[in-house]
Amino acid sequence: MADFSHDPIESLFHAAFRALPDAACILEPIGGPGDELSDWRYLASNPALCRLIGIDDPTGQRLGHHHPEAARQWAQDFQRVLQRGTPEVLVRQSSRYPQVYEVSLVPLVEGGRRAIMARIRDISSEHFARERRREADARYERLFDAIDEGFCIIEVIFDDTGKATDYLFIEANEPFVQHTGIKSPVGKTMRSFQPDIEDAWAATYGRIALSGVPERFESESIAMGRWFDVFAFPIGEKAPFRVGILFEDIGQRKTMELALRHSEARLQSLIEATSDMIFRMNPQGTLARQVGGKPLLGEVGEESNWVEEFVPDSDRAIVRAALDDAILRRVPIAIEHPVRTIDGTVRWLHSRAVPVLDDQGAITEWFGMSTDITERRSTEHQLIRGAQMLRVASEIGKVAIWDWNVETGELIWSDEHFRIEGYEPGEVVPTFELWAERVHPEDRAEADRKVEQAMASGEDYVNEYRLIQPSGDMRWVSARGRFIYSDKGEPLRMLGAMIDITQRRREEEWQRLLVAELQHRVRNLIGMVRSVARLSAPSHRNVNEYVDHLIGRLQAMGRTQSTLTRSPGSSVDLAELVREELVVHAVQPDLCMVDGPELALSPHAAEIVTLAIHELATNSVKYGALGDTGYIRIMWTTHEKDGKPWVSLRWQETAATPRPKNKRKGFGRRLIEERVPYELGGDGRFFLYDTGVLVELEFPLTSGGSILDTRSSASGLL
Template structure:
């Protein structure tokens, strides 16, 4: 039997006999039936073998392919609308790309596995493929696995769709970063332009947060200032979407300890306040009361852990901030702070609105763009004309890069060229240089901030730059340098001794005058705490060190007076004032201060106190002396006229003593003259009862007042209670010059005999009173005198030895 297919013989079935045989119709029919069935069985077996081989190849390809693959089936409602997708099959690459295991996916629906956003993005395209039979290729983001996929979808019939997945997350991230970088650079340029147009600090701040609110599409932006000493945060500037409640004017920093600790050192990034760990329930409640869940803030600091102000963007719903957004807010915070500070400086420098406007125009920055290949300017702002003194049309003509280089000061050209080269290679740079204006030859300082502008492939195609005129700032720096020089000169003229103590290395620097104030030759010793305290008077060391420790521990100013003893044994009073500085942990690391010699002021103050007290005491004594003289003169006068002449004469002598004291600073005065005038004023003439003897010894003017006061006390006491107050009393006053340790000394002796033993006379003597304290304490203190004061039953002896030449 033969089998034909498309006119060709493809097979035959033969039946043979060894002997001749005539086939009956029934045998022929049977052979035909067997042939057909055999051929059909062979064809079926071949097809099944081919199918098994095909399926094995498909399974190998299915398991080995790098693209994710899945077969899904549309889930429809009673109306036939696609409402979900069920996963029927998937390959290992699907697991690798999504991180989802086969047993977590197969047999489950899209809505059971992914977010509602993912369902909305994937359901409709897959249903469209099943409904139309046309394949679709698209790129979509999965919130569930946080990945981007390029998906190719093909209809398989029966409401089933095959989907191939290719992970393009890395490429999308690069594209997104490039896009965000360029967008942020454009925003920063717009921000600089906008802030430059504002002249008031408040307007700068408000404009900045308004722009940032719109650019980041957040719900609220604010600028807050820290008042650390008051434990307060002031929301000085704020803006928000419609319906967003305003923040309170002030909150306590201690209510937000975790957030405050963060802003002291770094940028605060909170994606969802409810997911923050390690935050107390009280702080979480305080934060949620402000109405926001996501927060991004950059802080300006003046020193370690010393925040000044923060720029903050907030969202009412969770938001995962990108690196580009974080960098943008940090950059914007610096620019805004600089703009606010500049505006404040402008407000302080110029009182009138016209001057403020002129200053704003003069300080506008130059914005420019160059092509990366030839470095030719493509864009240049009008501020160029103000700063460079050259029309823009001239600057843009010809080879304008070479023309610009020629405008730069020769010493700065290499620096400028090198930084432009770095920007062409993709770097961001900031550098300072000088230009010479061609019109008037004036030199201007500029600070350039230059950056690359790239295309989608990351190639630098343009160079952007911002040129800020900092000439005034440089002049201020020069003036500051000159001011420091004037300060150094002033400290030398004012004889201020300066010190600078590095407590970490325990090294100390003294100015030249500091050495002198301590009694050292300049450079004689290595400055140190020990060399300082060694010269402090032993009686003052404990107090000086206690004052120093108290100022250091209490973070207060050191302000203390103490005495120093020089090698020549002279004592000097010094006033020291200083300030400690501390690191971020509060440990003292440095102390600077100044010292001034206040010995003269101390001496004058002591002298003034003595004079004031003596003036009061002497006035009382003078009245007593006048009364005594009047009584004595009246008792010995024969007539009123006799009393008048005698009393007037004695008053004249008393006045002469006072006049001598008033002239003691200008006229040389001897000890004999003082004794003579004092006794004459009291009517005590030299004779049998009064003996006065001694050589002419000139006293230093600085000692006359004190010696005269002491003589007055002795003479007054003798007249009131001593030898001159009774008939038989005798007074002896003698003095001489002697040598002691190679120096001249005065040896003075006052002796009274036959004085009254009555209690009245004893109690009225200087013993225990002002006069005796003056003699026994003021003379040793002021004149370095040795004093012996002895009061017997009927005699008084006062011996004084004092240097004549020593101050």
């Protein structure tokens, strides 16, 4: 202290210096200007310094004397401050103690003498408190950044009238950006980002800032295009408080909520508008309640045992069983059943219900809907009945039906169609090609042409053709079909029916042959009559006699025809023929003897034999035995000749008195001697004796058809 003069002011400063609560000292560098600094010397120190560093008054001593290592450390700082000429405040950790010091270094220049005043304050407690606070802050910051919600602290800005107009962001966490879209908000006001932000926001935060009462709310910012869920609370000791805002952008959730609400509304509308009945039912399936839609059962009140009350007796057991099964297996049920509604009418419902299960899988209730299917069922029944009628009709009528889908080529045949084509029903897959293959090759082109024509013209397809079954059998069929067209006129389907007309065709054919045969026979007969008439003429000069003969012969021919038509078999009994002819000529039974085995003659042979007997009887009545008291024997036998059966017939007259001979070769004799050999391939002999005529006819027996059995000859003709 001796270096300082002892004037009163100085002494006062000195006293003040010594009284400073903080440790203080003044040091000057050792060595003159330009010398290398080696150390610093205490020019002054106060008691606080001595206490702080635990030494006696160091004035006059070198810094390095007590603390050489501290001297080196401090020397740099002192020198820097001295050179720069500006004070510095440094914070230094003690090298030996856990203390932290605040060191204020002030350069002093007084009359060319330079020094440093150092004031040292122990700020350990402050320092550690700040450290702790900083750590806490960092933790909060990490916490705020870690949460998903946006967080910020604001200071509300009020105008002169006390109205909150804006707010300043003091702090904001990372998610803040993502929830608001605002980047780097700290230090800026809300309106600097969003000038048109609704006034309500600042007003709300202003209210909180003033009242200190936290608020929780959901609000939409149309300006920001976002929905927020907000918790805002006051921060600080007194009003106006800062406001902490914890918030979340709930736009997506809000959109979903709205969508859900719309969806529910729509569902409700649907339930109200539907023509189905929506119902709930207890787990046992006994009590049901209409909850929406159309009350298909009528106004039935709160709850009802619908199976018991509305399902008719006839179906109750089935419905109950189906329901019990679904309950047991806990599976959805879908059944069609009749109900008797409140007004007594019976309607058909299609009911579906699903079980609502709890966590344990037990049924808590059933939820379902019923559709009125009365009309549909009625239509179905009509269709089924119609189809049944068609099937029965087509089966009874043996009508084959086809349905050809022109577009896809699919062809459907009825059972009868398969049968007519020669297949078992379902044996083959019908196709157009298969049908075409079965058509008789000669009728194929015409059938194709008619199908094409019908398709092009829209007129009915009408065709009669032959088809060949796989077995080779030929059938005649009559088919009619019709094409169905689209709106654009394209052929879509061809429906048609076909019947087997083979039998009809055969009968027509047979009829045609019969007519032809009849014509032939009639013409032949007329030709024969003409010939007979002509041949009869020369022997009669008397016209009346000629007519008698001719009529007799024609009647005999007529008898043959009537005999043939009377017995539709293929032959005529010889005995019957002979007896009839004798009866016609009034031959008394006691005047004749007819004897021979039962024998059938062909129509041709019968005709000739009839005429022969006629001629012989006529002659005999006129000239021979029958004109007298004579006797006639007609006998026949059969024998074999060249492997064929032959008949040998004999006509023998025995006259009581000799008769005049008629030597002329008349019609009868020519018949016997010439026609028998000519037409029957046999032999005819005519002998004229005094006692009467002896005729012997021999011819082979051939079977031949009657006029009603000309099929063989007629079909052979074709």
